[in-house]
Amino acid sequence: MPSPQETSVKSVVVVPFDREASPAPLRRLVDEVPERWHTVDRSAHAPHIVAVPGDGEDWTAAALVTARPQTSYLKIVDAVGDVQAAVRAVVAHARGQGLAQVKWEGWTASPEAAAAAGFAPLSPPLTPAEEGAGPDAGYVRWLRDGAGTEPPYYGQTTHFTCGAVTALVAQAHAGTLPREALDRRAELTLWRDATNFLACEPVGLGVAVRRAWPSSPVTVHLDTERPVLLDHLPEKEQEWRALLQRTSRTEAGRTGVPVDPRRLSLTAVRSAIGRREHVLLLVSLAGMQGFDVPHWVLCHGVVPGAVVIEDPWAQAAAGDTWVDAHLLPVPDASLDTMSVISADHFRGAVVIGRPQRPDVSSGEPAAG
Template sequence: MTTTLSPRLDDELRTALGPARAARWELPREAYAPRLDLARDADGAAVAAVLSSRRGATAAVKIVDVWWRSEADAPAAAGLVDELVDRASANGDAAVKWEVPLGQELPDFARERGFAELHAPHPSAAGTLGSRGYVRWLRELPHTEAPYYAQTTMYTCGAVTGLLAAELAGAGGFAADAAPEPSVADRDLELAFWRRASNYPAIEPLGLGVVMRETLPPERRVEVHLDHDGPVLIEAYSGFERDFRAELQSESQRQAEAVGVPVVRERVAVAEIARRVAGSELALLLIDEAPMHGETGPHWVLAHAADEEVVVIEDPWISSELGESWVDTHELPIAHADLDRMVAWGEAGYRGVVFVDRA
């Protein structure tokens, strides 16, 4: 076996893959730790290859594709997959994903190794189209698989997270059945939720809590945790641009009090988030994207499963131009220590979390 951490296809493998498949292998995945594992015969010719990638600060690796020269070489491909799974297990990962383009099939040896199909996402952004996903969990983490929808704008992560939480809480959400094409009604829903909760363009924790209260039935509890007394997510603004956003947040505070949404100002620990999510709650988390993407930016994700070591999230953002798909961002496990770094924003490192009861 040979390995390259920056996969550049040689002419032999590029020709074997064919133009369309080779183009997919050569997408610029450098931000997500691409790895190419090759098996060769006694003459040095490639007989099997596995391309994989992973987001930083997550506990999952994705198999992008597996190739083998002929049916006689399928065991070599299976051996490369076994080695990848062994590495993931030794690394402490919770899951190995497998992305399969529409028109291709998951090989029989993958099913024999415990890879199970993930539910299809609600079609929305480009990264939700054109592929199926499979997962092999490397730890016992029983839970109900969440629905998935990818945000269609740069600024609607909070709206999508809220709507996915509403769907899990049995209070509507996106279309019940995945269709082959993106739904205009779903996108209208995404934008309408954003308009209700927006601090222009970000959604801040109090505003999100208020709209979740309006969206969920009265018996579903909503609770906001924010260990910061002043307005948030406005550090880059000054003058009028800062003042009107701060005023909107004051109104969100007033509305939260009026509709009975508790606002807890003490910092909530990741262990407590995990405990509550492992029980009967969902957690909408305000994170800094830097640990996953290498670029700082505020972002909302939904935590819906957890144990004493990992929390499983739905991330509505897909870097599809860098080779990601919904398979990367759906059912995504993150270790507690990494989540502790993520759920903190700005120089103050404040933590915004909205807890809601699930169905």
């Protein structure tokens, strides 16, 4: 991310953005910046202005830019003035930082303007954003090769169904689940089979995926023997959930789901993706969002230095939208750190292999 001090990169001016007071060159450039620049507190995602200098202290173009911490992209919220010049400046700024990607929210950007700047359209989310929580369209420009194919984006509709959503998106990306079947009914049905109330722990999630899609090989990676994701609960609440987790391990043995006690390395994650497998990875949101909450993401692509994930949740209150969460490149070192969970420092993952035979079911997960 940019330094708190103003810097220049190849005639690009970068200054921090304060929603309470716009820089004077920005006020001279446009009569009024979009209201969303000031109504959302984006401070958690290092908002800054990337501008193109003109005569004297004036600017000819500017863009409001943000990004989640510990990631490898920049996101253009809006560009004003000479829009194409502003976007070129952001791309140059991203290249200067060695980032993998630039995204552009489609609040005002047209498909034609995005294409002219070298951006490709993102597939719109399958779940509609709440009013004002995200744009209808978004665009991406990769600065590194090899990201792979784009999965559908589906935002979880509850606070607790991230595990189920990542599994469903993985199967839709693999072609095992029709995209039209990725809906709230499928989300809640798979969650109901996988839940440890309310979270989905790795073994229970792996067993539920195997039940739902018997043709898909599943391996759970969990480098601890004790029950997980329970430390925040009172002792009485932990006891019965721990019993359910032991039951899940028994069910894993019965249904042929291996539970590998070795820690899954980032090298192994990359290898699985290279085999066109999907990795559901349990991470903490402390690095990307500022609060230590366990959360499932889908690892489905790689570029040099980063793993491409789908995050089914976006923090609208911080200006974070589906454009941030979709096709999100996370540096290997960052992902390695954020996927070590709780005081036990365990890592949990579910690897879904390529189907061994075509599914003959309707494509919706079984109810368990």
